[in-house]
Amino acid sequence: MASRSNARASGNGTRASHVGDRPYEVDSGGGDATEVTNFDDAPPMDPPQTRNDQVNATERTALLGRPAPKHARGRDAVEENAATTRPWTLKIDFVVALLLLLASGYFWSMSIAAVKSPFITHTALPPHRGSMFLPIWASFLSCVINTLSLLSFLFPHESPLLSFYTSLGSSFFALLTLILCVSVTQLRIVESVLTCVLLGLAIVSSLHAALSASLTNRYAPLLDPPEELDAEVEVGCLVSLKRVGKYTLGFFGISLPLAIGHVAILGAFILLSLDVIMRAIDASIEQPGQRWKIDPWLWQRRQFPELGRGLFQSGGREYRVHLACRGVGLDDPPYVVASPVNSSSALGRPTVRRTILVESEQGIPGAVDAEWLLRMMREGDLNSGDVETRVCFWDRPGYGFSDSSPTSSNPHIVTALTQALSVSGEMARLEPPPSLNLEDAAAPSPLARSGFILVSRGHATPITTLFASLHPRLVHSFLYLSPTAPSSVLSRAARSKFAVIPTFFTRTLPALTTELGIKRTWWALKGVGRRRRVLAREKEWVSGQIERAWVQERFEADRGVDSDGAKAWEKRRGRYPNRPTVILGGAGKAGEGQKFVDEVVGEGLRRWDTEWKGGRDGCNGGQGWEKVCREAVKELLALD
Structure with missing residues (x-):
């Protein structure tokens, strides 16, 4: 044991003496010392290792001692690439959704007001002869679609796939309705330009909603609000109950209403398509007599001059x-x-x-x-x-x-x-025959x-x-x-003008549901004839046109x-x-x-x-x- 210790000491002393004699030589670790003539040529020196490092050098250690949260990593990744992948598509998509919402909101409000206002009908809307309820539904559904598109920027993780596929389905059935309204002569004459414009707006809104769902899902990390990382993870029964309550409120307050909205829009477009199909079938019925094209507005001004309204005198269309x-x-x-x-x-x-x-x-x-x-x-x-x-x-x-x-x-x-x-x-x-006494022809x-x-x-x-x-x-x-x-x-x-609000829910809203065609389709399934469906009475909720006439008659009586x-x-x-x-x-x-x-x-x-x-x-x-x-x-x- 003593001889072995002496040999180790003599070896170390020999190496030290050599290094001390030649200060510009370093040990290569496996042989003779290498002479260094320039400090720039010297190999990099390893930092001094402590004993703990030497002891644990052979142990397996994790690559990351403390992994960052997932949302933090995604936010960091987006921030790193923000300079090269700035999402201008998101900004353009938001502006388009806002413009579509404004357009559909205008047509929706004007269509509802036109049910009782001839002035708005002739000055604020394109030509039309229809029941007005199909344009109201098309513009209303467009408003809801564009609103959901804007909400997807606030809640990008809420059912993006459901929104995408229901929007595509809505655009398909809106396109089917538009094709029927254009191809069937009777529907084309009745619905005219207004319905075609609003169905086209609904198609564009649906396709845009599908695009918005895809973009917001892709750039969801950018749209997520920053979250504060807790220094310590709270545990306990009360914390768990708070977390469950938060998730439950989010589901019933956000997730479920948004999902119901997407599905309801698709269902409404399906019902509108079925109603238009039934109307196309009923349009083929043979009618007694014929339809005469009239334009009574000039006649009314001549025969009833006391009804002039000055600036708000409504025009007319045939x-x-x-x-x-x-x-x-x-x-x-x-x-x-x-x-x-x-x-x-x-x-x-x-x-x-x-x-x-x-x-x-x-x-x-x-x-x-x-x-x-x-x-x-x-x-x-x-x-x-x-x-x-x-x-x-x-x-x-x-x-x-x-x-x-x-x-x-x-x-x-x-x-x-x-x-x-x-x-x-x-x-x-x-x-x-004219009077021989030249009496007034209009007198009794x-x-x-x-x-x-x-x-x-x-x-x-x-x-x-x-x-x-x-x-x-x-x-x-x-x-x-x-x-x-x-x-x-x-x-x-x-009647007081404040009565307009309750009458909207008791008269106008039930009449609006007629255009969904639920009662008309049910009558067809029961075997009710086409003539009976065309000659439906008011409050039978089959014909949207006669229900609109009933609303107008009640408004005039009020x-x-x-x-x-x-x-x-x-x-x-x-x-x-x-x-x-x-x-x-x-x-x-x-x-x-x-x-x-x-x-x-x-x-x-x-x-x-x-x-x-x-x-x-x-x-x-x-x-x-x-x-x-x-x-x-x-x-x-x-x-x-």
Whole structure:
């Protein structure tokens, strides 16, 4: 042991002496010392190692003693590459989403306001004739899509794949709806430019939402807010409960609503597509009569000048009104049957032409209320010697086969009816010869053998009375079924403007759901015919057009004395003609029938059957009510 220690000491002493003699030589570690002539050529010196380093040099150690949190590493990586990969696409995407939201929000607000405002309809929106509910849904869904796109910048980790695929699906069904609206002639005419523009906006918004979901998911680390790293990890039951509550609140407050929103948008577009498909199928039904293109705005200004609104005088666009007539001269063109009324027949006697004009009850298409008269004509009960009898019925704007109108005021409806009867030639057939005494052609004249037999029911009687006041020389007689006095509707105080908010939820919103086509599709699955679906009544939630007309009619009634109908009737009530009048029903409505007789009919009352109770179906109901109606019509036809 001593010899070995001495040998080690002598070896170390020898090496030290050599190094001490040659200070510019270093030990190469495996042989003789290497001489260094320049300090720059010297190999780098290892730092001195401590004993602990020497002891632990052979032990395995982790590459990273304390790993950084995952979100911190992602943030560091993005910050390192920010100079070379600045995401301008995110900024552009955000600006585009904001612009799309502003555009869709404008169309949505204007479309809702246009349901009750003709001025907004004609000045703030592209041309349209449709129910307005499809444009409202398209713009509303575009607003929701763009809002979700903006929310993806705040919550980039919330269901990016769900948002991506539902947005693509929404764009597909919106495109399908647009193709149907363009390719089907009836839908193209009804929906016009407005619906096509808003469906195109919905397609762009959906595709942009898919792009936003992809971009925000890619650059999620940039969008995440900075988080503070806790110095110590808190543990304990209370901390765990707080964490569970935070995650639960985030799920039900953020994650679940966003997911429901994406799925609901896709479902709404699917329902809209199904409804448009059903409308395309129903559009192929054969219609009685034909649709006449009218533009009643200029006529209304001329016949009702008191309705001018100055700066806010609404313009107008043409639309189509359905008018159907049956009887003698059905297949003749208007210029043939529109000969003067004093022409002679083949027997040499003066020709007498009488047209039974039906004004249907509020919310019921004209063809439904005229069924009993058409049955009388088919059975030959309306033939009377040398009298040419025709039955005409029409659909008010938004009803049945007619296009929608921006307003349902009585003057506008009467003007539309007047123009439809004029362009179809029906009014020219009944035009009396000019007075030889050069009297005013608009003043009431003695009973003419030719003219209209006006049949009206329920809340439609104010329309009939205004029409008769506008054309007194063309009226032969009246048949009123459960009439409503004009003062009961037009003389009430206007409702408060604050009532608009509750009526939106009780009237407008239920009517808007009609355009989703749930009831129409259900009727089709049950086997309800196409004609029944087209001639749906109001509050059956099948036809969006008639539901919109109902909303407009209720809005006009709420205006009371400020409505256009009240102003027009107050101006022309003295021109109502004194003609033979038969009234059926109306005695049990709090004296409504007697009020109607006192205000309107006066001395023209010929008979009043107070026991008649037709109900909602009118003369089409059972229990012998149709027989009473037939006898009343025969009584009026027999008058000469």
